[in-house]
Amino acid sequence: MNASTGHDGLDVFLRKLLSHSPLPTDDQAAIRALPHSVRHLDANNYILREGDQSGVCPILCSGFAYRQKSTREGGRQIVALKIPGDALDFQSMYVRTIDHNLQALTAVDLVIVALGDFEKLVGDRPAIARAVIVDILIEASIGREWLLNLGRRNALSRLAHLLCELHYRLLDTRSGGLDARDVPMTQEQLADLLGLTPVHINRTVKELERRGAVVRQGRGIRLGDIPQLRLLADFSDTYLHRDAGVP
């Protein structure tokens, strides 16, 4: 446990909250002052497991992570994607057991806050409590859009939609959009995100490239023609609530 040094992972988290909820400066200071430890994990490691009862609130300060569930037969589905600045488990403050697995997608740096400290923060500061709820609600809204994606869009639109979403979400924390960097997932992970198979993802990426929506070099995928991508995706960002909190 080290006290805040001023410029660390909690800053990204604060920026994320501020992107949808205004906070008074003393609340902001309280967040920065949160006692915490730092942990690094390599890609594919588990952060939390289904059935656990967690005592900590991990915050993702660099890298990507995802929530994942599987069927008895081994079918694996990624049910949420977390980006830098996202808190990974507000849920454990309110509900006893964790209902999904949380895994590192890439190598990640986590800030670990004790659940008790976080509960105190939220209990003492209504504006932060509200920001936390807004955060939870936005994640739920994204989940609903994903349901539409899985239920009613074909492979091409699904993939295009995911790439659009990731792009705009990354813009929100000023981590920069997705157009400037490679898509962080392997084709197998894309398959798990979109309810498809790796083979079909491969065909679909190729088709996106053929249409100019995406550019590839080596294993990397990068965004190409974004308006085209949005069109293919039937994408509108209202579900991300980038306007967000009620005043």
Added chain:
Amino acid sequence: MNASTGHDGLDVFLRKLLSHSPLPTDDQAAIRALPHSVRHLDANNYILREGDQSGVCPILCSGFAYRQKSTREGGRQIVALKIPGDALDFQSMYVRTIDHNLQALTAVDLVIVALGDFEKLVGDRPAIARAVIVDILIEASIGREWLLNLGRRNALSRLAHLLCELHYRLLDTRSGGLDARDVPMTQEQLADLLGLTPVHINRTVKELERRGAVVRQGRGIRLGDIPQLRLLADFSDTYLHRDAGVP
């Protein structure tokens, strides 16, 4: 606006909250005393529309409702199913615009509470505030299970899973399980729930009947062999958090 008469829709709502969160008796009384009006809607009517800014918190006291989104091409996906006792829009207390449509599945009776009254209730009573968050989190957990359902299960399992879920959720508010009554959806609505077509739903219902998991007479569908249904569904109720709130 009539004051509570003691036995009305707010009782079902209270029962629903108590099913996952204990509440002190004065909080319970405060919920029962909430000023409200009552509204009846026929099947298929809209309750809230995407893009609206709502000023009310409708509570479903009888009948069924659902949240729904569509693609530009007209593909329709039901993204949440609400049962008697469910509050339909906590979200508008925290976020400006509604990101989906809310529609009556069957004829419904609603209790309408002004958003301001509800905000005051939640602001004054921490145990209720917590119960509301737990409710939001459980809906989110159900959404994640639905993502797994759409992404990784075939038509037969998907349908079986939905029926199981509905059964156990109905048990929670003591409205009785689903085994005692007909499934409230048409085959077209089942298709919209499961990301399938009505024709394929028809084939799938027939197959469930052949296996004894379901019984039909006329247009009605009723649960048959529930253990068999659970097996086909790969169903486990942990995601419903029926143990629920942290003590």
Added chain:
DNA sequence: CGGTCTCTTGACCTCTGTCAAGTAGAGTGG
């Protein structure tokens, strides 16, 4: 008892999955 909405059914089609073999990056060690 006529009208309308659901449900059924069959024939055919297509998107995505499966299998299996081959290729090429990216990292490692010499």
Added chain:
DNA sequence: CCACTCTACTTGACAGAGGTCAAGAGACCG
């Protein structure tokens, strides 16, 4: 800098779950 290895990506042939179309049969309602 090169060989080696592991993993991820590719590709083609084939299979199958689920979609589409269209017509007909049952329910339920006034």
